[in-house]
Amino acid sequence: MDYILPLADDSFGEEEKHAMLSVIDSGNYTMGERVEEFEEAFSDWIGTSHSVMVNSGSSANLLLVYSQIVSSFQKDLLKPGDEVLVPALLWPTTIWPLVQFGLKPVLVDICLDSLAMDLDDSKKKITNKTKAIFLIHVLGYACDMSKYVHFCQSNNLFLLEDCCESFGAFDKSKHVGSFGQGGTFSHFFSHHLTTMEGGTITSNSLALSDDLKSMRAHGWVRNRSDIQKFSNQYKNLDKRFLFLMPGFNVRPMEIQAAVGLVQLGRMDELLSHRDHFAKYIIDAFEGIDWLRVAGANRNRINVKRESRNHSWMNISFIIDENCPVLPSEVVKIFENSGIETRPIITGNFANQPAAKYISQLTSYPNAQIISDRGFMIGCHATKITELLSESINAVSAKLSSF
Ligand SMILES: Cc1ncc(COP(=O)(O)O)c(C=O)c1O
Structure with missing residues (x-):
């Protein structure tokens, strides 16, 4: 059936199509300067110092969670068996990385106005094993962050923000995705800013963004800001093939970044x-x-x-x-x-x-x-x-x- 109002709609105009063609004409398809440009523009828009683009919002969640388990700089990390509070109204790939890495998602009921995690129920679910919350800003509703930040600070919890449904939502002083350790965004087709498939992780930590860049591509040091440090340290290894930590391959393509740049401008x-x-x-x-x-x-x-x-x-x-x-x-x-x-x-x-x-x-x-x-x-x-x-x-x- 052809719907008069389908769930998803195409927001691409001539500019996006032109941007896609320019990538094809350039012959540079795999992650490169357009991705870097998109990351910079995305940070400017959200108001964070760093952004790392990946191939989906789910990959953004995967890397953000993994970066709290394996790190080149952070001492205080999540360990298998640690509990993470997550709202019961969730998207599966908010919790799968937790399950896949041996953490325990603990579901919390939601508030009926914001559809987000209920803090009263969170207080009931917290134990001495609770180490983090993975908060979801549901369908564009910016959570009242002073309350969640206070809850995390008073219970010594990491705050991870899943903003995959809420690009552009602003709470009092900042955009969502700039309050916690990191924020994740989806650029899937029906979302506010679409690159067909795609995602981004925002953060205010250069060290975290460097680790995310290693994890995004095989665990190597290419694209890290501190590549020279490792190159000096391991002089006998080719810095293009110098592997620092476990990683994945969840890189975006230039075509996604090119479209994303046009969308950001709109x-x-x-x-x-x-x-x-x-x-x-x-x-x-x-x-x-x-x-x-x-x-x-x-x-x-x-x-x-x-x-x-x-x-x-x-x-x-x-x-x-x-x-x-x-x-x-x-x-x-x-x-x-x-x-x-x-x-x-x-x-x-x-x-x-x-x-x-x-x-x-x-x-x-x-x-x-x-x-x-x-x-x-x-x-x-x-x-x-x-x-x-x-x-x-x-x-x-x-x-x-x-
Ligand atoms: C809250 C939430 N997290 C994560 C995702 C995953 O994003 P993607 O479809 O880009 O993998 C979605 C997808 O809509 C979502 O709604």
Whole structure:
């Protein structure tokens, strides 16, 4: 079925296409100067001193977690068996690196307004083995970071930020991705800034960014700022093939960086379009008191970057317990009107068969509400067409009739 409002939309224009062609014309396809340029521009945008581009948001999570286990400079590291608090409403590759490296993800319930990790439940889940939290800024909602930073500082925990769904979200003084040890971003197709596939890790530590660069490419020292130090130390080894630490190959390609640079330049425009898009949808359903858009009270239009504490990715609806129709009926009405729907992220992850890889599961009542009575639709960086407007109005009229 061709949807009037699909979940994902193409935000590429002529400039992106031209950027892709220029890479092909250059014949330089593999990671090079465009990636470096993108990393610099990305840091400038987010306000961190360093960024390391990789081939996906999942790879960004993989490297960020690994960099807290193996390090060329950090003494205090995570060890197998250490516990890491993670919200029960998560994306699987937020927790898989933890599982894969022998750490223990401990799921925490969420808040129903921010859809992010609930600090009261976090306090209950903390033990003397808890060493870190992997916080997710869900679907564009910037967490109230003073609270999470305070929680981490008072419990001596590392703070890792998964910002894969929240490029552009700003909390009081800073962009998300600049509060903790590191922040991860996804540039997958439907995300705010897309490079088709891609991801970036932000940090304010040169030493960490050097380790991430080694881990990104086989564990070698190429691309590190301190390459000369190792080259002097190991004079008998060719510095192009000097391996310092365990690594992967999760390098991005030049074509991704070239597209990313164009997208970065368009971000203010594209995020602003998303704000307007979200406003249209929020307004259309405002009169239905049993249907709530998560984060609706944070929707602002025509704002500067520093005022955008919700950077709209998808639009999540939560249906009230006393809803006059079944949630499945509501979803069907959207679908039948050409509006594609899906669960909010994965819903309560404890319900997934893969949750058997997580020990110590309990119940997560708020995450369960998201599974039972939540769904989401697309939010695009485009204008609302007449056809879409008709379709939204038809859904709204139908739901109002119950
Ligand atoms: C919270 C979160 N983390 C990580 C990822 C993984 O990003 P990618 O699809 O680029 O691997 C996603 C993907 O949407 C996500 O939503």
